[in-house]
Amino acid sequence: MEFTINSPIDMHLHLREGAMLERVTPLTSEHFSAAIIMPNLVPPVDNLERLLQYRQEIEAARGDDVFDPLMMLFFRQYSEAELLAAREHIFGIKLYPAGATTNSEAGVKALDEVEETFALMEKMGIPLMIHGETHGFVMDREKEFLPVYAKLAEKFPKLKITMEHITTRDAVELLDRYENLYATVTLHHLVITLNDVAGGLLNPHLFCKPIAKRPEDREALLQAALAGHPKLMFGSDSAPHPISKKECCGCAAGLFTAPVCLPTLVELFEQHDALGNLQAFVSGNAQRIHGFTPPAKTVKLEKIGMDMPARYGDVVPYRAGETLPWAVTDIS
Numbered sequence: 001m002e003f004t005i006n007s008p009i010d011m012h013l014h015l016r017e018g019a020m021l022e023r024v025t026p027l028t029s030e031h032f033s034a035a036i037i038m039p040n041l042v043p044p045v046d047n048l049e050r051l052l053q054y055r056q057e058i059e060a061a062r063g064d065d066v067f068d069p070l071m072m073l074f075f076r077q078y079s080e081a082e083l084l085a086a087r088e089h090i091f092g093i094k095l096y097p098a099g100a101t102t103n104s105e106a107g108v109k110a111l112d113e114v115e116e117t118f119a120l121m122e123k124m125g126i127p128l129m130i131h132g133e134t135h136g137f138v139m140d141r142e143k144e145f146l147p148v149y150a151k152l153a154e155k156f157p158k159l160k161i162t163m164e165h166i167t168t169r170d171a172v173e174l175l176d177r178y179e180n181l182y183a184t185v186t187l188h189h190l191v192i193t194l195n196d197v198a199g200g201l202l203n204p205h206l207f208c209k210p211i212a213k214r215p216e217d218r219e220a221l222l223q224a225a226l227a228g229h230p231k232l233m234f235g236s237d238s239a240p241h242p243i244s245k246k247e248c249c250g251c252a253a254g255l256f257t258a259p260v261c262l263p264t265l266v267e268l269f270e271q272h273d274a275l276g277n278l279q280a281f282v283s284g285n286a287q288r289i290h291g292f293t294p295p296a297k298t299v300k301l302e303k304i305g306m307d308m309p310a311r312y313g314d315v316v317p318y319r320a321g322e323t324l325p326w327a328v329t330d331i332s
């Protein structure tokens, strides 16, 4: 049995820097034709010079792979001149509430104080991506942030806003209420719940922000993805951390999923008789929503089994040590 995906796009990806970047970049650039590169480095990617330098580092690491890194600026207040200069080099701007997740200390403290930049972005057609969590009770952080999305969508009706890595049924419902509101969802949030993280022995490799939620949340996300919901895009949020930062007290948030994304998505969509909608979920929707065409790439998967390694260097991947039914067998 085989299945082919054309030009898969990962709409939310962390590549880090240095040795980690060199290790993980090829695992995405092999399978995907483009990916949105998150800017939460230390210091953040919040100026054009750093962004162009970062892009070069990624291009060197992807080797000969056909792969377009779609660069993001880290949200701060920008002047019109800065945005004009950056415009042709960026895909969008990523906003982190200060302290909400990994390397977000430089994020926004008060959203109502940065509206000038939202207005500029709206005027210039620059998309806004948001890590939408409050500092409330951990299971309620996304739900509590939803009114913020709603307010922004109303106040800036021409601004394209993406709710990044949604994890709740409420977020899925909000999608249909505002024309300019979109969302990404990860692979792992279609599969796991909080039970997998902390219901038995604690599994630090499944700990991420936002934390995996309830079965009914996973079900709503899964149904929307399987249906190829036109405003929902695949974004892996593959977020590698070295094993020393995961298997310790004070575990870092993030799952490293890059090598298993496509095989697991095919497995999941096949299980639910929804393979017909996978192309839209991993490529078509993003292209239509954002009006771009990624480089052509054809990825063939076959049901021949693939043994997942326990580690890639010092990083433990999602599904480490498992035998996956599907494997990527040809890329052209």
Ligand SMILES: NC(=O)N[C@@H](CC(=O)O)C(=O)O
Pocket: 014, 040, 101, 102, 131, 207, 208, 209, 210, 237, 239, 240, 253, 254, 255
């Ligand atoms: N998702 C995560 O748990 N971690 C991400 C940051 C993020 O996307 O929030 C990371 O950079 O490690």
Ligand SMILES: [Zn+2]
Pocket: 101, 131, 164, 165, 209, 210
């Ligand atoms: Zn995030």
Ligand SMILES: [Zn+2]
Pocket: 012, 013, 014, 038, 237, 239
């Ligand atoms: Zn992320």
